[in-house]
Amino acid sequence: MPTPAAVLPDEVSTDTLLLHVLDVSLTGIQLLRPVYAAEEQTPVDFAFVYTNPAGLRISRVTEPLRGTLLENFPHTHAAGVLAYYQRAFAADEPLAYEVNYQADGLDNYLRFQARRSGEHLLVSFTDTSDQPRSAVEESLRLRQATEQAALAEAERQRALLYRVFEQAPAMICILQGPEHVFEFVNPPYQALVGERLLVGKPIAQAMPELAGQPIFALLDRVYRTGEIFHAHEMLVQLDHANDGRPHLEQRYYNFIYKARYSAAGQVDGILVFAYEVTPQVQARAQVQDLNEELAALNEELRATNEEYLRANTELAHTQQQLRQLNQELEQRVQERTQEAQTARLLAEVQKQRLEQLFLQAPAAICILDGPALVYELVNPAYQQLFPGRTLRDLPLLEALPELRDQPVWHTLQQVYRTGQTHLELGIHIPVARTEGGALEDFYFNYIQQARFNEQGQVDGAVVFAFDVTEQVRARQQVQDLNEELAALNEELTVTNEELHESNTRLTRTNVDLDTFVYTASHDLKAPITNIESILLALRDTLPAPVLEDAMVAHLLDLLGKTVARFQFTIGQLTDITRLQLAHTGPLEPVELARVVADVRLDLAPLLQAASTQLTVDVAPALVVSFSPANLRSVIYNLLSNAVKYRGPNRPNVVQVRATQEPGRVVLTVQDNGLGMTQVQQRQLFGLFQRLHTHVEGTGVGLYITKRLIENAGGTIAVQSQPEQGTTFTVTFPA
Numbered sequence: 001m002p003t004p005a006a007v008l009p010d011e012v013s014t015d016t017l018l019l020h021v022l023d024v025s026l027t028g029i030q031l032l033r034p035v036y037a038a039e040e041q042t043p044v045d046f047a048f049v050y051t052n053p054a055g056l057r058i059s060r061v062t063e064p065l066r067g068t069l070l071e072n073f074p075h076t077h078a079a080g081v082l083a084y085y086q087r088a089f090a091a092d093e094p095l096a097y098e099v100n101y102q103a104d105g106l107d108n109y110l111r112f113q114a115r116r117s118g119e120h121l122l123v124s125f126t127d128t129s130d131q132p133r134s135a136v137e138e139s140l141r142l143r144q145a146t147e148q149a150a151l152a153e154a155e156r157q158r159a160l161l162y163r164v165f166e167q168a169p170a171m172i173c174i175l176q177g178p179e180h181v182f183e184f185v186n187p188p189y190q191a192l193v194g195e196r197l198l199v200g201k202p203i204a205q206a207m208p209e210l211a212g213q214p215i216f217a218l219l220d221r222v223y224r225t226g227e228i229f230h231a232h233e234m235l236v237q238l239d240h241a242n243d244g245r246p247h248l249e250q251r252y253y254n255f256i257y258k259a260r261y262s263a264a265g266q267v268d269g270i271l272v273f274a275y276e277v278t279p280q281v282q283a284r285a286q287v288q289d290l291n292e293e294l295a296a297l298n299e300e301l302r303a304t305n306e307e308y309l310r311a312n313t314e315l316a317h318t319q320q321q322l323r324q325l326n327q328e329l330e331q332r333v334q335e336r337t338q339e340a341q342t343a344r345l346l347a348e349v350q351k352q353r354l355e356q357l358f359l360q361a362p363a364a365i366c367i368l369d370g371p372a373l374v375y376e377l378v379n380p381a382y383q384q385l386f387p388g389r390t391l392r393d394l395p396l397l398e399a400l401p402e403l404r405d406q407p408v409w410h411t412l413q414q415v416y417r418t419g420q421t422h423l424e425l426g427i428h429i430p431v432a433r434t435e436g437g438a439l440e441d442f443y444f445n446y447i448q449q450a451r452f453n454e455q456g457q458v459d460g461a462v463v464f465a466f467d468v469t470e471q472v473r474a475r476q477q478v479q480d481l482n483e484e485l486a487a488l489n490e491e492l493t494v495t496n497e498e499l500h501e502s503n504t505r506l507t508r509t510n511v512d513l514d515t516f517v518y519t520a521s522h523d524l525k526a527p528i529t530n531i532e533s534i535l536l537a538l539r540d541t542l543p544a545p546v547l548e549d550a551m552v553a554h555l556l557d558l559l560g561k562t563v564a565r566f567q568f569t570i571g572q573l574t575d576i577t578r579l580q581l582a583h584t585g586p587l588e589p590v591e592l593a594r595v596v597a598d599v600r601l602d603l604a605p606l607l608q609a610a611s612t613q614l615t616v617d618v619a620p621a622l623v624v625s626f627s628p629a630n631l632r633s634v635i636y637n638l639l640s641n642a643v644k645y646r647g648p649n650r651p652n653v654v655q656v657r658a659t660q661e662p663g664r665v666v667l668t669v670q671d672n673g674l675g676m677t678q679v680q681q682r683q684l685f686g687l688f689q690r691l692h693t694h695v696e697g698t699g700v701g702l703y704i705t706k707r708l709i710e711n712a713g714g715t716i717a718v719q720s721q722p723e724q725g726t727t728f729t730v731t732f733p734a
Contacts, residue, residue, distance in 0.1 A: 022052040022053075023052065023053055025052060025054050026054055026126075027054055027124050027125070027126050028051070028052065028054045028055030028056075028057075028058045028059070028123075028124065028125045028126065028127075029050075029051070029052040029054070029055055029122075029123070029124055030048065030050065030051045030052075030055050030122075030123040030125070031049040031050040031051075031117075031120050031121070031122055031123075032046035032047060032048060032049060032069070032085070032120060032121045032123065033046065033047045033049050033119070033120055033121075034046055034047075034089060034119070034120075034121065035047055035068055042086055042090070043085075043086055043089060045068045045069055045070050045071075045082070046068060046069045046082075046085055046089075046121060047067065047068050047069075048064075048065040048066060048067065048068070048069070048072070049120065051064060051065050055125070058108065058110075058125065058126070058127050059073075059106070060105055060106060069081075069082060069085070070082065072104075073103075073104045073106075074103075074104065075101070075103030075104050076104075078103075079099050079101055079103070080097075080099060081097070081099060081101075081112075084097040084112065084114070085114065085121060085123070088114035088115060088116065088121060088123075089116050089121045090116075091115070091116070092116070093115065094113055094114065094115040095113075095114055095115065096111070096112060096113050097111075097112040097114075098110065098111050098112070099112075108127035108128070109127060109128045110125055110126070110127050111125060111126050111127075111128075112124070112125045113125070153348070157348050162184060163452075164451075164462075165184065165186045166186050166187065167449055167450075167451065167452070167462065168186060168188070168449075168462075168464075169188060169275075169421070169447045169449060169464055170188060170273055170274065170275045170361075170363075170464070171186070171188045171189040171192065171253075171255075171272075171273075171274040171275060171276075172184075172185075172186045172188070172189060172271075172272065172273055172274075172357075173185040173186070173189045173198075173272045174260070174269055174270070174271055174272070175203060175219065175269055175270045175272065176268065176269045177268065177269065178220075178223055179202040179204075180202055180203045180204070180216075180219050180223070180270065181200065181201065181202050181203075182198040182199045182200065182201055182202075182203065182206060183199070183269065184199065185198050185199060189272075189274075192238055192240060193206075193207070193238060193239070193240060193242060194240065194241065194242055195242070196242050203215075203216070203219070204216060207238065209237065209238060209239050209248060210236075210238070213236065213237065214234070215236065218231075218257060219257065219270060222257040222258075222259055222270055223259065223267055223270060224267075226259040226261075226267050227259070228256065228257065228258050228259070228360075229256070229257040230254075230255075230256055230334070230337050230338070231253065231254060231255045231256075231257075232254055232330070232333065232334060232337070233252045233253075233254060233277055233280075233281055234252065234253055234254075234255070235250060235251075235252055236251060236252070236253055237249065237250060237251070238251070250278075251276060251278045252276070252277050252278045252280075252281040253274050253275065253276050253277060253278075254274065254275055254277050254333075254337075254362065255272060255273060255274030255275075256271075256272070256273045256274070256337075256360060256361075256362075257270055257271075257272060258270065258271040258272075258273070258356070258357075258360065259271075271357065273357060273360075273361060275363075280471070284326060287322070287474075287478055290478070290481075290482075291319045291322070294319075294481065294485065295316065295319075297485075318477070318481065321477075322474060322477060322478070325470065325474055325477075326474070328470075329470045329471065329474070332470070333362070336362055336381060336384075337362040339380060339381070339384075355377075358377060358379045359379050359380060361379060361381065361464075362381065363381060363464045363465060363466050364379065364381040364382035364384075364385060364463075364464075364465040364466070364467065365377075365378075365379045365381070365382055365462070365463065365464055365465075366378045366379070366382045366391075366462075366463050367451065367460060367461075367462050367463075368396060368412070368460050368461045368462075368463065369459070369460045370459065370460060371416060372395040372396075373395060373396040373397075373412060373413075373416065373460075373461060374393065374394065374395050374396075375391045375392050375393060375394055375395075375396065375399060376392075376393075376460065377392075378391050378392055382463075382465070385431070385433065385442075385467070386400070386431070386432075386433055386434075387433060387434060388433075388434045388435055389432075389433075389434065389435050390435075396409070396412070397409070400431060402430065402431055402432060402439060403429075403431070406429060406430075407424075407427070408424075408427070408429055408446075411424070411448055412448055412461055412463075415448045415449065415450050415461055416450060416458055416460075416461055417458075418450075419450040419452070419458050420450070421447065421448065421449045421450070422447070422448040422449075423446075423447050423448075424444070424445065424446055424448075425445050426443050426444075426445060426468060426471075426472055427443065427444055427445075427446070428441065428442075428443055429442050429443070429444055430442070441469070442467065442469050443467075443468050443469045443471075443472040444465045444466060444467060444468060444469075445465070445466040445468050446463060446464060446465035446466065447463070447464045447465075448461055448462075448463050449461065449462045449463075449464075450462075528563060531559075531563055532563045535556065535559055535560055535563060538556065539556065586627060587625045587626060587627060587712060587733075588625070588626075588627070588628065589623045589624075589625060590623065590624055590625075590626050590628050590631055591620070591622070591623055592618055592622045592623065592624050592631075592658055592665065592667065592732075593616075593618040593619065593620045593622060593658075595628070595631050595632055595635055596616055596618050596635055596656060597616075598632065599632060599635045599636045599639055600614065600616065600639070602636065603636070603639060603640060603643070606640065606643055606644075607643060610643050610646060610652050611651065611652065612643050612646070612652040612653075612654055613651060613652065613653045613654070614654045614655075614656070615653075615654070615655045615656070616656045617655070617656070617657045617658070618656065618657070618658040618667075619658070619660075622658050622660060622665055623665075623734070624665050624732035624733065624734060625712070625732070625733045625734065626712050626714075626732055626733075627708075627712065630708045630712065631732075633704070633705070633708060634705050634708055634709060634730065635667075635669075637701045637702065637704070637705045638669045638705065638728050638730075639654070639656070639669060641701070641702070642654045642669055642670075642671035642673060642726070643671075645671075645673045645674050645726075646671065646672075646673045646674070647672060647673050647674055647723065647725075650672065652671070652672070652673070653671065653672045654669070654670070654671045655668075655669075655670045655671075656668070656669055656670075657670075660734070663733075663734055664714075664731050664732060664733060664734050665731070665732045665734050666729065666730070666731050666732075667729070667730045667731075667732065668727055668728065668729050668730075669727070669728045669730075670725065670726070670727040670728075671725050671726055671727075672724070672725040673725055673726060674722070674723070674726075675720045675721050675722040675723055675724050675725055675726055676718075676720040676722065676726060677722055680720075681718055681720055684702055684718060685702050685703055685706045685716075686703065709730060709732075712732070712733065713733045714730060714731050714732045714733060715730070715731045716728065716729070716730045716731075717729045
């Protein structure tokens with residue numbers, strides 16, 4: 001029979017006694033409230049309601065616990081404590097649990113007793129940190145410490161592997177299990193389908209458009225047999241834009257499927273290493289099309305010219321050589337791909353997979369360490385370029401001193417200094433294949449990429465190189481064929497000589513007209529200057545009463561304005577003549593923002609007088625290729641017109657913007673002024689065209705502006721609505 005409990009005297013308060021018991025207890029006591037996720041019946045976490053002093057001491061905290069169990073002690077999930085709490089809350093009786101907890105700042109062997117109390121969970125727990133540990137506890141702690149260290153090392157190796165994969169320029173992914181679930185994809189692989197979610201999904205679900213293509217069957221075969229699969233220029237069609245288009249784009253890839261093995265030696269996944277070769281395939285198709293066109297042309301000329309027949313025969317022979325060369329090149333690529341096979345190491349599993357990837361890659365890959373760029377790792381394809389030369393553990397310039405003054409060395413230094421990736425296509429690099437041998441001409445496509453340590457600092461460089469010497473030489477042969485075709489076409493240019501002579505006569509006529517305008521404007525300067533001098537002499541010599549006469553003052557003022565307009569018009573004619581005689585000023589890189597700021601400063605009195613609200617959005621880094629003086633003239637003309645032709649019934653608002661686009665910079669000047677009709681817009685850039693007579697001008701400013709822009713290879717366009725405003729759009733060569 002159970003021992004009957006002693007009865008407390010009536011004067012003892014049970015509430016006070018309970019608080020005192022919790023305060024003096026050497027056992028940790030906690031009261032927790034379950035936390036549920038949406039539409040879940042089982043708690044996903046527990047929130048702290050109360051913890052007694054002993055519980056705070058065991059938990060190594062001094063302040064009352066707030067928040068949830070996982071927020072304060074994340075390791076409770078891995079240690080099984082959270083699952084134990086969930087079981088205890090679901091049971092109708094107390095449950096016990098013991099664990100050696102070595103995380104979250106704790107190193108205790110804990111014993112728990114917990115049961116549900118209404119809508120709360122009551123937990124009692126003790127630790128043995130201040131007591132001698134048994135041999136079993138010590139053995140358990142040692143085993144757990146060893147396991148944690150092994151897990152940490154494995155995770156570090158995994159993070160290193162993934163970091164290298166993330167920085168690799170090739171497309172890399174890891175597929176897990178027989179369903180080929182995406183476990184990892186690097187940025188180049190993810191870029192194939194944009195923002196489409198891949199990780200965590202089977203490839204058949206993530207890329208359903210691959211159905212009917214060979215990919216799924218190949219993956220199943222590699223997973224089933226463990227055999228490596230090499231694909232050369234295989235057609236793979238994906239919905240790259242994720243818009244569900246019925247006709248998918250045709251792209252070609254070289255890739256490797258390599259089985260991944262578990263610790264038990266069983267296939268548990270597939271490594272994929274791929275890169276796109278669509279440009280090479282299309283280039284070869286273009287070469288084939290060119291060959292067919294040349295054959296057709298030679299067939300047409302055979303009946304009239306035996307010389308062309310011989311040329312046709314030579315061309316056919318050259319085509320045969322080119323096809324044979326392409327076949328040999330493809331065979332070499334396959335041979336080099338087969339040579340870059342698996343090389344298993346006896347080190348950790350993650351390091352083994354990484355080195356296998358480097359050794360099996362069809363590209364020549366090396367890893368350079370430190371500012372001296374010391375060869376840390378060289379794969380067989382890279383070493384094969386230099387048979388008999390020692391590379392490993394030597395600085396780059398000590399191993400290959402002939403690279404010192406070549407661009408490849410300078411770009412490597414720049415990559416290490418800036419961390420920015422550098423790409424070269426078909427670059428010429430003379431190197432000696434053997435020690436002390438003669439320099440040989442090679443051509444490479446290569447990528448130089450910075451390697452970053454765990455602190456995000458550059459500590460080395462990774463180089464991916466592809467030997468394209470044969471392709472470059474083949475391209476040179478095609479160029480020779482094109483030159484032969486150009487020689488044949490040169491005979492056709494004889495018929496154009498008469499047109500050329502006509503154009504020459506027309507050009508001479510234009511030059512004569514330009515010379516006449518220039519001479520006329522020059523000859524008018526002297527008489528206008530004399531009239532201006534006479535006007536100044538009249539102002540100085542006429543008596544004061546005469547100058548004060550209203551009619552005389554009006555006439556003198558009218559004469560002065562007329563002289564000024566003559567001088568302005570002559571200056572414009574001189575500018576027009578210079579435009580005709582000189583195609584454009586010297587082009588040089590000009591900072592667009594600085595020129596806009598200078599013109600804004602020059603127009604400050606005009607902007608202030610018109611109360612103009614001017615907004616400028618031009619990035620300081622924007623640079624255009626233009627004559628500095630001509631660029632200032634263009635911006636001055638457009639900005640001053642936006643102020644002069646403002647609307648009289650509303651505040652003047654002018655906006656200047658510039659954006660960078662591929663190969664060009666686009667400048668817009670927008671106002672809310674008088675605006676123009678469609679007819680006026682067609683007349684706008686004509687010589688001596690004045691569309692608004694209430695503003696002083698000669699009608700040549702926009703004509704000169706258009707000529708300056710077009711002479712420099714740019715364009716200018718206008719959009720306008722009457723009483724709404726005008727927008728000028730100018731494109732400059734970048």
